[in-house]
Structure formats: structure tokens, C-alpha cells
Amino acid sequence: MPQAIHFISVGGSAMHNLALALQHQGYIITGSDNQIYEPSRTRLKQHSLLPDELGWFPEKITTDLDGIIVGMHAHKDNPELIKALELGLPIYSYPEFIYQQSQQKQRVVIAGSHGKTTITAMILHVMAYHKRLFDYWIGDEIDGFDATVKLTPDAPVIIIEGDEYASSPIDARPKFLHYQPHIALISGIAWDHINIYPTWDQYVDQFESLAEAMPKAGILIFDESDDMLDVIGQKDRPDITKIPYVAHPSEIVNGQTYLITKQGHKLPLQIFGDHNMKNVSGALTVCNRIGVTEDQFYEAITSFKGVAQRLEKVAENGLRILYRDFAHSPAKVEATTEAVKRQYLDRKLLAVLELYTLSSLNKVFLDQYRGTLEAADEAVVYFDAKTIQNMSISVEDIAEAFDKPNLQILTNTEDLTAYLLQKRNSDQVFLLMSSGTFSGLNLNEVSKELIQ
The missing domain is CATH 3.40.1190.10 (Mur-like, catalytic domain)
Incomplete structure (x- = not known):
């Protein structure tokens, strides 16, 4: 008889992929989550694994289950996790x-x-x-x-x-x-x-x-x-x-x-x-x-194309080129910026970094970014103005930490878009670095205007 496994927080990137893999192997899979975004939602639905409703339902946790896999998006007080512990069921993290x-x-x-x-x-x-x-x-x-x-x-x-x-x-x-x-x-x-x-x-x-x-x-x-x-x-x-x-x-x-x-x-x-x-x-x-x-x-x-958002070429027209990269930590930002500049030594590079993670918006950690944008001819640091209201850093802290002459600091997508388009006649290589989305920046539209 196939094993029955329940996923607590099935909508996570790692979790839903594991759920699909185990279903493919013949396991009986169920799952719960309080939020499920794309592409997890569509993929779970295609395989009949999307929960009927969002939320946590301890009644799903019974002794008929052979095991529980719990994701990091759940919390210690999750009612399904508490029920699984009470019943003494085998509980695993996905690793x-x-x-x-x-x-x-x-x-x-x-x-x-x-x-x-x-x-x-x-x-x-x-x-x-x-x-x-x-x-x-x-x-x-x-x-x-x-x-x-x-x-x-x-x-x-x-x-x-x-x-x-x-x-x-x-x-x-x-x-x-x-x-x-x-x-x-x-x-x-x-x-x-x-x-x-x-x-x-x-x-x-x-x-x-x-x-x-x-x-x-x-x-x-x-x-x-x-x-x-x-x-x-x-x-x-x-x-x-x-x-x-x-x-x-x-x-x-x-x-x-x-x-x-x-x-x-x-x-x-x-x-x-x-x-x-x-x-x-x-x-x-x-x-x-x-x-x-x-x-x-x-x-x-030689046929390896790289990984999405790791120095991914978004658009090119012969004169100008746009890359995006997942870089967000200081070491990644420095390595990526230097790599692009070395690849295009004869072109002017504009590098844009979004401060998005908890680390990058922490005042204690901010000094780790000093010099990381040095290789860029021009540089922009972007953060969402709404986000920084809850943090203990200021625009002045950011400017001091990066220590980059003529550093531009922008706080909304409208200003960022306008600045990029303003630079399309002077700069040839554009590098956007973030583990986020620049507050929902429409990259396809920007790339059309910027490159074409």
C-alpha cells in the first residue's frame, strides 16, 4: 500500500516540487498552506494537489498518515504541526x-x-x-x-x-x-x-x-x-x-x-x-x-546557458544591453558588477542594486557593501520607501556605507524607470541586481523602451 504523506506549507518552492516528485513515485500526497502563489498554485492544481481552501486544518492530521513534511513557512505554533506532535507522527524537514x-x-x-x-x-x-x-x-x-x-x-x-x-x-x-x-x-x-x-x-x-x-x-x-x-x-x-x-x-x-x-x-x-x-x-x-x-x-x-536571473541577458540591440541578476549579498554584488564590467570594458556600465533582504536593510550589516559597486561607471541603490519606514536606516546611512561617488539613491519605481530611460543615450550596459522585483517594476516594458 502506498505511503501517505502530508505537507504542512505545501505552497513553498521546495515543498511543492517535493510533493509533486513524491506523487510521481506513487505516494498519496495531501497538503495545507495559508498562502500559495504562482507558479506553485498552478502546478499543484494541475496535479490535483491544490488544497480546497487556504488555512490550517488539524483534522487533516490523523494516524492514517505515514509521515509529515513541514516547511519553513510554517511556525512552531502551527495547529497541524501541534497535532502531529501530539499524535507522535514521524515529522521531517524536506532535507x-x-x-x-x-x-x-x-x-x-x-x-x-x-x-x-x-x-x-x-x-x-x-x-x-x-x-x-x-x-x-x-x-x-x-x-x-x-x-x-x-x-x-x-x-x-x-x-x-x-x-x-x-x-x-x-x-x-x-x-x-x-x-x-x-x-x-x-x-x-x-x-x-x-x-x-x-x-x-x-x-x-x-x-x-x-x-x-x-x-x-x-x-x-x-x-x-x-x-x-x-x-x-x-x-x-x-x-x-x-x-x-x-x-x-x-x-x-x-x-x-x-x-x-x-x-x-x-x-x-x-x-x-x-x-x-x-x-x-x-x-x-x-x-x-x-x-x-x-x-x-x-x-x-559549452551549451550551458546559466541559471535564470544569474547574469541573465534580458535584451540587446547591438548598442545597448540589459542584464538582470539575483545578486543581493555584498560578495555577489561585487562579483557580478566586476564580471559585467570586465566583459564590456569599452562600454559604460550602469549598475542598479535593490536593497530588499532583511540583511541588506540592516544598519549593522550595511557597511559590508562598501566598495561593492566600484566597478560600475554609474550606480543606483534602490529601496522601497515604504519598507525603510520600518527599518532603522536612512538615505544618508546608505550613501555613507556604499561610499560610491555620485551614487543615486531612489525609492520608487517611477523614479527608477525615469532615471534608466534618461540614461539610455549615454550608457550602453545596464545591470539590475535584486532578489526582489524593484517593487513590481515591469522589466519587459522597461527593456523595450531602454534597449529598442
Whole structure:
């Protein structure tokens, strides 16, 4: 008889994808949530998993269930969670459940403050290109894959993007600690999620715990150029294999980035930037350890288009070009801005950053952004004026923290749109960075006016 699993907070990005994957495997799936947005709503509805009504219904929690999977959007006082605890039902966070389903597989976990989604996507792309059998979990939808998670009984290996967020409302441990990887890659450490890890030391501790938890004969792969990671990687663990990596050799010719192989071959890429050359090197190292040769990797990587909103080209007309990027933390903002400027040295770059996350709008954290927009010829910092009313920072705090000459600070989409269009005759490259939406900015309309 198939197992019955109930999802508390089924509308989340990770949760609804896992629900669909388990339904595909034959599980009986139910779920609840108090808010479900697109695309989760449509996808759940297509598979008859959309709850009849929003809200929490403890009567759904019975001893007929084989398990509960609880998402981070639920709270400790969630009535369904309380009922499940009272009944003594097995309760899992989704990383715990994925581990339960992959104990007989080789587990590869990609972690780090930045680059983990792209590195994971590169590995998945290469494996799919060569028609390898594998399972996976990744945080964002990627080209060529119709879901963000795949769990099957047959795949010998699972590739997992592992983040440092808390696992569930009743489990504060980082998600990546649950996976118990045989191979772990850490791409870099740059303080983030200040609402969860209020100090640098607390944040770094999570990655140290991941490295220290590696099993005997495990493999730890890390970015050697990251000072903190190098310290972690060089700690005395003779029972594991440590493999450092640096940015893959490359060159830019007429705005085109080429990988340079050991044999001197030049391979055109659809991605660029020093951070992406590090991502390529990390992905290559992992692939070598799971049975993909260098030649096979190079054959596949040239067709890798990147991940949506990671240096994604929105529009181009030959004279002007518009990119958007998910960058929001200081290290990502700096790396992305530098990458675009290096790619287009002969063009004028206007970089726009939205302060959107709790960390970026925290006065204590704000100084981490100093110098991050230095590579841009002109720069704009945007935040929603309604949001800042609830925070303890001012426009003057932002200007002082970024320390960028002639920095523009804008607080509504109308002013931002007008400023961008005003610059279309003087600037050639436009870079919009945010994990939000610039308060609902219509990017398609702006790009038409700006580029065409």
C-alpha cells in the first residue's frame, strides 16, 4: 500500500516540487498552506494537489498518515504541526526526507554563500547531456529540467544544492547538515542571513560543521582563493580527501569568454565572469569524482546557458544591453558588477542594486557593501520607501556605507524607470541586481523602451 504523506506549507518552492516528485513515485500526497502563489498554485492544481481552501486544518492530521513534511513557512505554533506532535507522527524537514530517500545513493552536496545554484546546475547539465542516471535537488528551476527535485529508486547518485538556512520551525540546524554527503563542495563564505546568524563567527561555524561532519573517505572540495575556506580546508583531517580549486583559465575576446583547456583549446562559453570561472572549475572537479571525464565535461559545458536571473541577458540591440541578476549579498554584488564590467570594458556600465533582504536593510550589516559597486561607471541603490519606514536606516546611512561617488539613491519605481530611460543615450550596459522585483517594476516594458 502506498505511503501517505502530508505537507504542512505545501505552497513553498521546495515543498511543492517535493510533493509533486513524491506523487510521481506513487505516494498519496495531501497538503495545507495559508498562502500559495504562482507558479506553485498552478502546478499543484494541475496535479490535483491544490488544497480546497487556504488555512490550517488539524483534522487533516490523523494516524492514517505515514509521515509529515513541514516547511519553513510554517511556525512552531502551527495547529497541524501541534497535532502531529501530539499524535507522535514521524515529522521531517524536506532535507531530512531527501536524506531518508537517498541513503543508498552517493550523495553530493554543493554549499557556499554564493555560486551553489550555478555549480549544481552545471553538474546537472553535464550529467543530463551525457544521459547519466541521477537524482537531484536544486533551489531554482533550470533550463532543460521540468522540476527542481527528482527522487527515484534506481539512480546511484544524487546531486543536492545545500543551503545554510534552518531546516524547519522545530529544527534550527542548517539544511546541508542533514544530507551527510560523501562529496561536499563549498564555493565560498561571505557573511549573509544576518537575521539568522547575527555574527560572522556564527555564520562561519555552519560551514565548519559541514566540513567536520564529512565521513571517513569523504571528499571535500573548496575554493582555494577564499581565505576562510582555505583555513577550513587545510584543517587536519587525514581521513578525508581535500581538493582545492581556483578559477578555470579563460580569456575574453571581443566580448566572448573562452575556456582554455590544458591542451590549449579555446571553448566558447555562454556565461562569463571570474566567479563563473570558479564555478566551472568546481563543477569540473565534482564531475571528475563521479565518473565524468574532462573531455566529456568540456563537450557539455559549452551549451550551458546559466541559471535564470544569474547574469541573465534580458535584451540587446547591438548598442545597448540589459542584464538582470539575483545578486543581493555584498560578495555577489561585487562579483557580478566586476564580471559585467570586465566583459564590456569599452562600454559604460550602469549598475542598479535593490536593497530588499532583511540583511541588506540592516544598519549593522550595511557597511559590508562598501566598495561593492566600484566597478560600475554609474550606480543606483534602490529601496522601497515604504519598507525603510520600518527599518532603522536612512538615505544618508546608505550613501555613507556604499561610499560610491555620485551614487543615486531612489525609492520608487517611477523614479527608477525615469532615471534608466534618461540614461539610455549615454550608457550602453545596464545591470539590475535584486532578489526582489524593484517593487513590481515591469522589466519587459522597461527593456523595450531602454534597449529598442
